[in-house]
Amino acid sequence: MKRISILGSTGSIGTQTLDIVRLNDDVSVEALSAHKNIDLLEKQIREFRPKVATIWEEVDAKLLSDRIKDTDTKVCFGMEGLTEAATVEGADIVVTAVVGMIGIEPAIAAIKAKKDIALANKETLVCAGHIIMPLAKKMNINIYPVDSEHSAIFQCLDKNNPIKKILLTASGGPFRGYTKEQLQKVTLEDALKHPNWSMGKKITVDSATMVNKGLEIIEASHLFGVDIDNIEVVIQKESIIHSMVEFKDNGIIAQLGTPDMRLPISYALFYPERRYIADERVDFSKLNSLNFSKPDLDVFEGLRLAITAGKEGGSAPTVLNAANEWAVAKFLKKKIRFIDIPYLIGKALDAHKFTKNPSISDILLLKKWTEEYLERIKI
Ligand SMILES: NC(=O)C1=CN([C@@H]2O[C@H](COP(=O)(O)OP(=O)(O)OC[C@H]3O[C@@H](n4cnc5c(N)ncnc54)[C@H](OP(=O)(O)O)[C@@H]3O)[C@@H](O)[C@H]2O)C=CC1
Ligand SMILES: CC(=O)[C@@H](O)[C@H](O)COP(=O)(O)O
Ligand SMILES: [Mn+2]
Numbered sequence: 001m002k003r004i005s006i007l008g009s010t011g012s013i014g015t016q017t018l019d020i021v022r023l024n025d026d027v028s029v030e031a032l033s034a035h036k037n038i039d040l041l042e043k044q045i046r047e048f049r050p051k052v053a054t055i056w057e058e059v060d061a062k063l064l065s066d067r068i069k070d071t072d073t074k075v076c077f078g079m080e081g082l083t084e085a086a087t088v089e090g091a092d093i094v095v096t097a098v099v100g101m102i103g104i105e106p107a108i109a110a111i112k113a114k115k116d117i118a119l120a121n122k123e124t125l126v127c128a129g130h131i132i133m134p135l136a137k138k139m140n141i142n143i144y145p146v147d148s149e150h151s152a153i154f155q156c157l158d159k160n161n162p163i164k165k166i167l168l169t170a171s172g173g174p175f176r177g178y179t180k181e182q183l184q185k186v187t188l189e190d191a192l193k194h195p196n197w198s199m200g201k202k203i204t205v206d207s208a209t210m211v212n213k214g215l216e217i218i219e220a221s222h223l224f225g226v227d228i229d230n231i232e233v234v235i236q237k238e239s240i241i242h243s244m245v246e247f248k249d250n251g252i253i254a255q256l257g258t259p260d261m262r263l264p265i266s267y268a269l270f271y272p273e274r275r276y277i278a279d280e281r282v283d284f285s286k287l288n289s290l291n292f293s294k295p296d297l298d299v300f301e302g303l304r305l306a307i308t309a310g311k312e313g314g315s316a317p318t319v320l321n322a323a324n325e326w327a328v329a330k331f332l333k334k335k336i337r338f339i340d341i342p343y344l345i346g347k348a349l350d351a352h353k354f355t356k357n358p359s360i361s362d363i364l365l366l367k368k369w370t371e372e373y374l375e376r377i378k379i
Helices: 012-022 038-048 058-067 078-086 101-112 122-139 148-156 201-209 211-224 262-270 301-312 316-332 340-351 360-375
Strands: 002-007 027-034 052-055 074-077 093-096 116-119 143-145 165-170 231-236 241-246 252-256
Touching: 002 012, 002 078, 002 101, 002 262, 012 027, 012 038, 012 093, 012 262, 027 038, 027 078, 038 052, 038 058, 052 058, 052 078, 058 074, 074 078, 078 101, 093 101, 093 262, 101 116, 101 122, 101 316, 101 360, 116 122, 116 262, 122 143, 122 211, 122 316, 122 360, 143 148, 143 262, 148 165, 148 211, 148 241, 148 252, 148 262, 165 211, 201 211, 201 316, 201 340, 211 231, 211 301, 211 316, 211 340, 301 316, 301 340, 316 340, 316 360, 340 360
Parallel strands: 002 027, 002 093, 027 052, 052 074, 093 116, 116 143, 165 231
Antiparallel strands: 165 241, 241 252
């Protein structure tokens, strides 16, 4: 029996994780969690009967408790609730599928409680990879990547040969090939049209700015112990090649598949088994070509800033990520323009006081500082 806890069960990754659970008789769901979506969370509780369910606001927790009185599920709220879901007794593996830095503390709690992690929440490693990776080693737990590129890299590893280079693929997003001038006019609706993947809104905007690829470079560097200088972004517009690993002989191993997140989710849950069978195969007789190009770092400034922040390390990735979260939230509310996102990230990075080895409380303070700083910027 595989016992899982899902943080962010109502989102894109969370619901696809539950699709995988439905396909397997030997999986039980021990905890579920949501931010606001009480209706879907209630449905999930009724279907999967977890020990714990948690929602962010206390008032929603009270409402949910009333609604599910007839079940044995304990309802919690806030960070305490997320921590309880992350450390729930009996769970072997925690799927971290919340969006943003809210995922850092529960991931640490899960690792300390000796749970394996199926990691979707890339923001956790971007900000706190220097703390999380040594902690996972110390606690002797596994971090299985869910992010499609990192799952691909994981699948391409050769235990007898170290990685020389990671070739991290990117779709290029909806604005691939755009000029700086064209980017000035794009709308929220345009940014939310990812060419290949259906995902939550925040990561979809990150793909459009290509900040997603920058976050993924930092995530890969922590997960696989590879210097940022040895991670190259390759635009692969069809998202068929999910990433590649190059070895010292210049030989390259790639992982291919149709874009379907249930494959990396299933691989992370059942490693080393390949249980999930993707709905669609890559049909090479119909695929005329695969297209490759280089990202334009002058146009996609967010990617350039992320690479620089990744190389600087210390507090820089946290400030980059916190500024991005703040700016994307404003963009989603149509309060700022698309091109303001990298501008604001750059401002916060330039203004912040660099620290070399931030602790978790430093990271949370840096987030607060970044938000307060950006509130004061006039654009
Ligand atoms: N979607 C994808 O294909 C991929 C996603 N990822 C990463 O996975 C993570 C999740 O992405 P995605 O599924 O797209 O995001 P979604 O926005 O679709 O879902 C986010 C989930 O987190 C929940 N949530 C947000 N804040 C809290 C909180 N404070 N407490 C409890 N739950 C919370 C949401 O609840 P509610 O529904 O109530 O708002 C929802 O269940 C991100 O870090 C993303 O970068 C990585 C690779 C691919
Ligand atoms: C599915 C997944 O892993 C996303 O992170 C995806 O990679 C986003 O696509 P981009 O390559 O456009 O950022
Ligand atoms: Mn990805």
